[in-house]
Amino acid sequence: MLFDRKKYLWLTFALLLLTLAYVLMSGPDSHQPDKFDEHIFSFRRITLAPLIIIGTYLSLILLILKQPKKRCSEEKRK
Structure with missing residues (x-):
């Protein structure tokens, strides 16, 4: 098994x-395509969602690179 549970x-x-961060970034669609909608530049889309994405990718990298702890029985064998 590659990873433990x-x-x-x-x-x-x-x-x-x-998935949640990408949904937050997408947001609702425009009801009137010919008018400018200021909600496209909201805090949620511009700041919050990208920060969640960057933080999650960094935590995934650390999770993959982290070495599992050796068990006592494995240490005694060596």
């Missing part, structure tokens, strides 16, 4: 968080 749970949580 705990890492798979963290991976699932991170993927759900990424």
Whole structure:
């Protein structure tokens, strides 16, 4: 097995968080295409969602690179 159960749970949580961030970034559609909508430049779309995405990708990299703790029985064998 590549990862243990705990890492798979963290991976699932991170993927759900990424999905949420991309949904926050997309937002609702424009009701009147010929008029300018100022909601495209909202805090949620410009700041919050990209910060969540960057933080989640960084945590995924750290999660993948983290070495598992060695068990006592494995240390005694060496």
